[in-house]
Amino acid sequence: MIYKAPDFAFEASPIYDAIVIGAGAVGIPLAVKLARKGLRVALLEAGPGKPRQASQALFERARAVGHALAGLHLGRFRNLGGSTAFWGGQLVPFEPIVFEERPWVSPATWPLSHDEVARHYEEAFEIIGMGDVLRSDEEVRRALKLPPLEATETIQPFFTRWARETNFAVAFAEDLKSMPNLDVLIEAQVSSLSLEGTRVTGAMLTLPGGRRVAVRGAQVVLANGTIEIARLLQLPDSAGRPAPWADNPWLGRCFMDHVDIFAGRIEPTDRKRFSELFDNAVLKGIKYAPKLRLTAAAQKRDQLVEISSHFVYSSSISESLSNLKILVKGLLRGRLNWRTLSDPLGILGSLRFVVPMALRYIRYRRVMNVADRGILLRLTSEQRPREDSRILLADTRDAFGLPEVLVDWRISPEDLETMLAFAQHLKAYLEGNGLARVEIDPALLERSASVIEAADDANHHMGGARMARDASQGVVDPNCQVFGSDNLFVAGAAVYPTSGFANPTFTAIALSMRLADFLLTKEKGAGHATAS
Template identity: 30%
Template sequence: MISDFSQTTDLPAFDVCVVGAGPAGITVALKLAEAGLKIGLLEAGGLEYEQQSQDVYKIESVGRDLYAATTRLRYFGGTSNHWSGRCRPFVREDFEHVAVGSLPGWPISFDDFNAYLPEAMRILDLPAQGFATRSIPVENGYFEAEKDALSPPTRFAEKYKKQLEESKNIQLFLHCNLINVEYDGRGAITGLDVAGYDKKTSRVKAKYYVLALGGIENSRMLLNSPSLMGLEHLKKMAGVGFMEHLNVEMGQFFLKETSDDQENLGGFTSPKFVSDAGVGRGNVTFGIVRQIRSYGRTAKIKTFLKGLTCDLALADKIDFITKINCPGEGFITTLLEQFPERNVNRIELSNEVDSFGLRRVKLNWQLSERDVKTIKVIAMEAAKAFADSGLGFVKLHDYILRDDVFMPVSPHAHHMGGTRMAASSADGVVDGNCKVFGVDNLFMAGSSVFATGGGGNPTMPLIQLALRLAHHLERTVKA
């Protein structure tokens, strides 16, 4: 059943209250409902985008820009309303990673995690044939075939709205903002304070609570709940170990000859490379640009100019007028792992407040020395591999080769860590079951629980963990 919080007079008590109706929250709620449990699903937004809700996502970005106010979407379906759908599975080595950053890796086994892959793939409507491969042109032991697949992409609101409307076990409340998690000081959450945009407030009660507010908001909500911050270990670790995937253009490449099977050159760092070099994981894509990057009425004249400049080998010189690429040229792009660090990239609270009076996030997103090493070492090896293959040559950007040139790195809108999973409360916020250390009935879902982000996109793995959490909660509630 779906209703609007502003029209609700009485909120019943639930077995489990899940907050946040994005991919993580919807997955947990549906799975628990299937097991016969009574679920409250609380969503801050409505069925469509609304500015009053989106404004709550503004953050104070004091380092490299995360674009977190516009990339995240704060309404039913969450950021899946505009995600791209790329899915690359986490690999065994992600879970056997000896920590290279200043925080430890996963406390659970790969097999335990990966048991939920087939179901996660079904949820994301991935092709039955599984993951397709792309290869780097040479076998030098440092890169291997990359495996990934594209979800249509699955829009969770579209796919599950009817099922949620008809569900007898789930009550979804829209326009219902979580504003405080109330802790009794003795190991239990006693309720969640929620508010509507009309300032109506209420307290929601359940046996168990799951926060699925997205990679940044999960940390923010803990930090904004004064009673929870009475827990010293939580105060110390909430927000620690935030990670993104590093998006950096490494340079250009030029093919000696072009053919159709050169469309998707690329590779994924091999376990040998990662352990020999002490760098993060990730992929390198040699993307051939066959199309001139222009559209509309001026396309004809640009095509004419392109032909002329390519024939005269002038592309580099007039690059400042319009972005032109000759056949056989392309850009080297990446998605690279950023290591979790204890003292870099921590989610903190700003002094600015949102319309509910909650402090906004202040995030100083930076590259650590280890991240810079990851980028440069992988770029150099990829360039060598490409050149050794005899296919052509590579021109790396100055910032890869020199230390005195600013390196422009963008985020991939993959917000991970902050309520990280660890073996002990000294290193994280949640245990191996996604339960908050020291609190018996509070759980976290989403990529905020990632101990490391690997070189894969986060949504499929976070669905795997959401299914695993639902499995654990079902057994706990029924015990």
């Protein structure tokens, strides 16, 4: 059931089996799985049921004091569903090399193997309603009858999958509204954790107007996003005392994002084949996006980080086409997005492309790209973790009386070598296959520092509570339990020691499914009889 926290009867609430803080891409699937298995769960969301400007304004005073971090304000959302109300829904599993020892990337390594995480990707697909997704790239190629495009020693073609329903507040609406053992509290800002020794007894909420109330639970999971997780872990407990984990030297450190740059321009030489190979496809409502990545063999040989590429099609009507796509997609789902109607003349002007786009989609299930202003080469790179890249608390306070956030994001200059090497490999690959000519950005060829200075973040916040085998190397153990606590866990990309190039969300969901299994076993051992 969904309740507004200011109206909820806290005095009559039970001691929950689990409290999940944060109702976003990770918190919702985690809470739903636990509730489906019979646990009594409280899911706490700081924001309202739908995005509101007043709620988002609480993030505006957060500051980036290192490299520019647009996602500090544009990539975080206080509402039921969190960032899933706005993201594209890209789902990319981590490659095995991310979990291997890579001393040229970081002395830190994952205390989990790829297989220990990969077995939960299947459940992650199932729980978000994508059990019918094509698992292998070869299946996608056969379904689309694509011409062959072979991998080389340096370049690997692959597909990313995109969620059928991107907004998890919608995808899980029936569970959130109807499950009798799941209480969803919106407008429930957690201001501190309540502690008895090393055991977290619950969460203290500060409600609009300043009223403070407690929610009690046997297990507590932080799933409220990388930056908010790091902030909450650094705060005193509800009695004003330092938490047992407060002196962990890794808390808030090794903050990461993906580093995005425009690396050059693309001029197709075989436009038909280029389009066949690289236009997005939609099969049974699931989008498959063709991309290229650097192979693990090349990374090991040349000591490079993980990196991938995609093409950005620049068009004079790109915004209007985007609004038209959103409008049609919403109407097909019975929802009208009024924002798309802000430029009706632009939408009308883009209608001349609708017929060829519709015919290509109907006949081939491919999404035609309009590029009258050219095609740009976009790279998304892993970054080497740095101890001085940090999430900190400011001296100023927000409307709830909590310290505001400072993020000091640092990017290592040597990451530029990966970008240049990959761009050169892509040029050889595309030109060698007769697909396109590639003009690499001269600044990148010159290894100019301006390339890193102009790099964008990807709204993919990671690190700050990294996973390790012991507290001397990280904040949480391989089960995502916070060192120094008996029952506090972290779910999400905050636990990543390294990141690879992939969007972090899918692996975070898979890890939350793994964490749910651990919590269910823990509760069963404590005497709670879970449902089968």
